[in-house]
Amino acid sequence: MILKFRNIQLVSLTNEIIQQKLIEKFGEELANFEEPYGMLTFEAPKDINLKVLQFLFDDEILQFKFMTDLCAVHYPDNVGRELAVVYHLHNLVDNIRIRFKVFTNINNTDVFTASKLFAAANWMERETYDFYGINFVGHSNLKRILNVDEMDYFPMRKEFPLEDQTRTDKDDEMFGRGRLN
């Protein structure tokens, strides 16, 4: 897309340019490029997540210097890569957002921390650890932030039902999840 602005020609950043620059740098390591609702989405092996983030941050054209969100998703059927860590990045100059995912095995959830690069990741990585049990290697204070400290599981993982399992006063049959169901 070419914009005329005060007689200066500006070539604004597009998804195609971002994808091209990423493939130039990392080649076959990046996979599954998609554009759901126009937002460029791709994934990388988890051990190069910081290299990709650093490249997106430092590159003079890409300039993804703002992390808007960091969270995880649990795909229990996705054996060997059950947990996805999702980064949402924003280029404030060209106002473009991208989504970057890394997948990890549920039995070894080590992922390098992005908190040295983005200060915002500090809080969000604690939250992600709290709910999904992702072990962010290198995080300065990785402990529960929203749930009670005594909690001994990661409640957003799919194997844990939404309902509180400790209560005894509710008759399950009245809530459609008992024997009659």
Next chain:
Amino acid sequence: MRPVRFNIFGKEANIADAVATVQPPPGFGGEGFFTSKMSDVVGLARKNSLWPLPFATSCCGIEFMATMGSHYDLSRFGSERVGFSPRQCDLLMVMGTISKKMGPVLRQVYLQMAEPRWVMAVGACASSGGIFDTYSVLQGIDQVIPVDVYVPGCPPRPEAIIDGFMRIQDLVGQESVRRRNGAQYQALMTSYGID
């Protein structure tokens, strides 16, 4: 002329109809003296001077604000003074969802109150967890502190909160002055891990 006319047989307001006075306890009286039971007199004084401590975390707290306002006016029952220090208050009114993380805070507030103390759980969440049957919400405050009166509703209307308050007043008025030293009360406190 208006089609409907109200109060066509209007009568003069009588102030005595609008003012309720507290009846004295049963006893024996005469010219210049009155005898009664100590516990009745203490109960009468206590029940008409309860200081509520509002512990409002969500929408039931909004209903409580209406209850304290001039229209419903909880101060009619002698609870003019809403205290925000647990040391001074008699009645802990818990209004709203209490998350598990808030549980120890609520318990601490309860422990800071001096005996005698009463607790009212207002609304479905404080009473049972309500619709929040989930990992993060305390399933009723009676899991961490003893509760005297439960007010159902989601949220309860101010009338319901006032009704619950009057049930508390009944308990306070009838309570024996020795109850808090009794073995049953001690057992209740012990069951909550409070000494």
